[in-house]
Amino acid sequence: MTAERTAPHRPVRVLTVAGSDSGGGAGIQADLKTMLALGTHGMSVLTAVTAQNSLGVQGAWELPVEAVRAQYRSVVDDIGVQAVKTGMLASPELVECVADLLGGTDAPVVVDPVGVSKHGDSLLAATALDSVRTRLLPTATVATPNLDEVAQLTGIHVESEDDMRRAADAVLAHGPRWVVIKGGHLTAGGSGDGSGGGSCEAVDLLTDGAREHWLRSPRHDNRHTHGTGCTLASAIAAQLAKGQSVPDAVRAAKEYVTGAIAAGFALGTGIGPVDHGWQLRTPVGRGAGTDEGAGTGAADRP
Numbered sequence: 001m002t003a004e005r006t007a008p009h010r011p012v013r014v015l016t017v018a019g020s021d022s023g024g025g026a027g028i029q030a031d032l033k034t035m036l037a038l039g040t041h042g043m044s045v046l047t048a049v050t051a052q053n054s055l056g057v058q059g060a061w062e063l064p065v066e067a068v069r070a071q072y073r074s075v076v077d078d079i080g081v082q083a084v085k086t087g088m089l090a091s092p093e094l095v096e097c098v099a100d101l102l103g104g105t106d107a108p109v110v111v112d113p114v115g116v117s118k119h120g121d122s123l124l125a126a127t128a129l130d131s132v133r134t135r136l137l138p139t140a141t142v143a144t145p146n147l148d149e150v151a152q153l154t155g156i157h158v159e160s161e162d163d164m165r166r167a168a169d170a171v172l173a174h175g176p177r178w179v180v181i182k183g184g185h186l187t188a189g190g191s192g193d194g195s196g197g198g199s200c201e202a203v204d205l206l207t208d209g210a211r212e213h214w215l216r217s218p219r220h221d222n223r224h225t226h227g228t229g230c231t232l233a234s235a236i237a238a239q240l241a242k243g244q245s246v247p248d249a250v251r252a253a254k255e256y257v258t259g260a261i262a263a264g265f266a267l268g269t270g271i272g273p274v275d276h277g278w279q280l281r282t283p284v285g286r287g288a289g290t291d292e293g294a295g296t297g298a299a300d301r302p
Contacts, residue, residue: 011041012040013041013079014084014241016043016084017068017085018085021227023268023273025054025226026229028044028046030227031230034238037276037279038238045072046063047068047089048123054268060123062094069101081105081107081241083109085109086098086111086112089114090125095131096135110143110144111140111144111176112145112232113132113136113153115148129152137175138174144179144233144236146184153171159186161205164183164203165205168205168207169209179206180236180250200219202216206250223271224266224272226273228257228261231274238253256279261274
């Protein structure tokens with residue numbers, strides 16, 4: 001009698017729609033590493049190619065809209081997805097194309113509204129900002145802007161935790177269900193809720209407009225933080241794909257990113273990346289202590 005064959009395990013599937021970082025620290029490369037580290041199967045739609053290293057972005061070339069659309073349909077129509085993360089979209093045409101595709105996909109969406117690289121290189125045309133506000137953000141289950149992107153999208157320059165609340169309200173007005181205002185660059189000592197929040201800790205705000213979750217962790221003294229924003233958004237998408245609620249997914253993602261920042265390493269002669277594989281070399285949980293989840297300096301990507 002032949003043994004009955006069991007059906008092969010079907011992994012949780014997560015799709016990233018983003019640009020390539022040739023140095024491997026951010027973008028599509030960081031997304032796929034994060035998805036693998038968190039036990040999911042990562043798939044990709046490439047929107048742009050960058051020539052990039054530890055010193056900055058030396059060049060960027062966006063792909064044609066039809067190439068982006070074909071990649072997306074190829075993956076979603078055959079394999080299917082349980083969450084989608086967006087990163088560098090570069091132009092109004094790509095933003096609108098991706099927004100249309102997301103609108104027809106029944107899965108949680110994490111929008112990382114990429115504006116500039118870690119080194120200050122522009123990765124989004126100024127003419128695309130309105131499309132991000134009116135077309136892309138309304139598709140988001142969670143939007144994850146850093147403080148520079150908040151200023152680009154809303155005109156609010158965040159200098160305190162009260163400003164983070166105002167910024168969150170302004171982003172939510174564009175339609176995402178939840179927003180994470182990443183306060184990794186916030187150094188003001190004042191706090192809107194009387195709980196501190198100075199430069200010795202990284203503070204992020206997750207809110208849907210009715211519920212607030214302040215996410216805090218010690219700020220790691222490590223300059224090698226390239227890819228934190230991509231990594232955070234991908235980690236949230238991976239946790240949502242596994243069925244977690246938004247608050248639980250964001251907390252788990254923060255814990256992962258906090259450990260990755262702590263383990264960030266030198267690569268080249270400039271700013272190195274976070275360590276996406278830190279859990280493979282470090283006992284789970286080490287370096288990821290939090291008050292109410294782990295806040296991070298997650299503020300950049302390619």
